[in-house]
Amino acid sequence: MLINLLQFDRFIQELEYAFERVPFYSKHLAAAGLTPDDIIEPEDIQRIPPTEKKDYRRNFPAGVLAAGYKLSDEGLVKSQSSGTSGERLITYELGMLLMDRALTCTGIHPAVEAAFAATPRKICRFAAPNCSDVECANPNSSMQDRMLSDGTLVLPVYHDLLTTPEFMLDRALEEICLYQPNLYYVDPTHFALLMRHAIKRGIRVPQAPLVATYTAITPLNRKQILDAFASFGYTGTVFSALVSSSEMGWLALDCPHGQLHLNSDCYLTELLSGDRITTPGEVGELLISSLDNGAVPHIRYRTGDTFVLKPQDCPCGLPHPAVDWAGRVSEQLSTTEYPHIHPYQIHQAIGAPDWLDLYQFTQLSADKSCLLLIVNQHYQAVKLLDILAPLQQLLGKQHEIEHQLVGYIATERSGKFQCVRAMTDKY
Template sequence: MLSPDDVFAAAQDEIAYAYERMPFFRRHMEDAGVRPGDIGRPGDLPRIPPTDKTWYRKGFPGGVLTEGVTLSDPRLRHLSSSGTADERLLTVEWNALWVKRCLDACKVHPGIRRGLRAERHCYYIPASCAEASCAGPAAHAPHANPESAQDRGASASAAHAPHANPESAQDRGASASAAHAPHANPESAQDRGASAPADAGRPRPVAGGLMLPAFHDLLATDERMVDESLRALERFRPSLYMVSPAHLAFLARRMSERGFHPPAAPILATYSLCGILARRQILAAFPAETAFSEVVGMSELGFLAAECPRGGLHLNSEAFLCELRTGGRAAEPGELAELVVTTIDGGCSPHVRYRTGDAYRLVAKPCPCGHGSPLVRMEGRIRNLLMRKGRAVLTPRELDETVGDCDWLRLYKMEQTGEEAFSFSYIPAEGRADRAPELAQRLKERLGTDVRLSLRSVEYLPAARSGKFMECESRVAAEGLRL
């Protein structure tokens, strides 16, 4: 594991590398009156203004790729964000480096890392992520070695060379289609009259893996697609499930209804926050010894944090210099802060002090697992914080903990529609007593007794436009909100 001094030294080299070879970043630093030599200690990093998706979206490709890189290079991985909040961000990275970042993050969970390396993955994810090739560590060029400067299309100093070869993984780059068949289920949109050809939306092989189909709007996924997915799972027997937690929870509920026992394999849950209900529903359908890890990633960067076997979430300090910032300063343990990252591996599109838009809290105590990487709580997207009077009163993670493991709920969604207006919609579990009044009391204790809070039981909840299912959304926390 790299020491903090090693990580900072690699970040210094990355800053110099980006300044020399990436036009956008050179202008960015010059506009701030800063040169690479001015960054002599960690406290100097804030002299470089943060970057974000806006810069990379505007500058792609010429301004944000290092000189000499061509988009036709077969060693590149072409990536796109899911477009949950705004238009998709297009970017590329040397595939071998991107894969290595993901594997580095999973060093905290050996069972998950072994599953990643086995290259027999089952994906059940939002269709937009499948189409965007942002699903996970798949290799477009299995022969590429990230320690080779030639593979990066440019010479690089030893400080930019990664510290281990990436184990190869096969490319999944296929899109997942979805279709309706005339079979109803209690969570589907079948009754809304949608239809599509019956031969569409089948499980599909994707080099080295299996992509299970789902409707873009998750709860519209029909029973035929579910049945075909379960049959495909029995045949395929994966080494790893790489999934959206909402998607696998949906499938796990179907498994339990059918008495289906899925093949045992570790579960890597990513793409969105994994809540208590989803985790319980998933693990109830799988063997008791199933390894489970929540992983935080971004399509343009790879995996940023991963959960260890003891349940602690660890930042990927092997692949990134990580800062937690609030109010223009480094955050103290327990403070709500934004994760800002700097790549340290000399890729074709360096990211320096890149705002992730994700809220975290640093945990002061060491993790019982013994791993030395920073221990954090991921609180959710900043744009989804529940706000009152300019401050966050509940994060998506805190909301989930307030709801708790309610066995009378299948699924829920909280929406903040105004400064003091909140709407909580839920799909109840069959055969369970509705305890909404008790939940309303708990929510008001956190939000404030004077808020307007409505709770309603529904048969259907929509997914976001990206296909992700978001349990917590706010119209008050603006997209540009900073902590």
């Protein structure tokens, strides 16, 4: 990805700000024998060692909070990651900066922008309780208990998704119909389950743009959600994937063409494979640098998410880099025959068969994996070949794929449902 002069100038200002006002960054650059004056050309950015969660955890709060701020400041918003990668993190940032980053990112999709900026803003959120700022796992909580100050109604759900009782799912659907949201902000696996329940109950929820985030958007959960809205009689339902982080906010969003674009207006973005910038078509981890002189600046921060830069421009004409999401770094797979397999390849191999409600693929070793399947009334044993054959081709002829039909699959400790899990020794 090319870095234009405006981005580079903003990055240098952020680097100087962090170097002068954040103790961790003055030490971090000094350890590398650098000062901001050494970063003269965009290529010099790569001389700065990347940062990651553990740096912020070890130095929190005094070492990473910019001079002039304290945790009790009214304008600061506390964010706590759900621990998807096994590492929870508490951080703070100016609420107005997080909102500005989100609003800027919505510009990638006009329908999402209009809904997000609506007055009054009415958002329904359905995701793991650990991702919420209120206790939504309490079956006795009311709508008022779960209403946030920004107009977001957090819908009720248990920490372990598939143990959520039907009366709570009924209540979630009832609350959606009562609240009449102008935007859904959802975990796609959670919301797909809720939409399957809506069809079962014959309940028609209101149409509104959907922003899907928190966990992987798969061909299966996307199809289940869109098919549900089609069954309600709706056409043209907006479904936009969002990549966000608790630390930084909105990082990437789908445009109206269904293409994911990085939020390069708010961040300097890099895709790295090892220590080198990737080429188009190659998988790389996203590194982001903040550009807005916030309370907790981030420089070359490893997000843990991997993407593939598209070799061609998107028809939408946006200048933001077009990318395909490839999965979390912690979820990358490696078999005896094929050492580099990214999670989205597993999702693509499984696809979206109408007989499948939910699945979880777990790699047990370099030579063996387990596939758990929750099927519905359309299932026939012969149809298994439709997903097992592509998986076998992807993983290698000698790779053993054990499959089981089950009625329950547990979520992770974070409350999120992980459809693809790497070998346990990589956790």
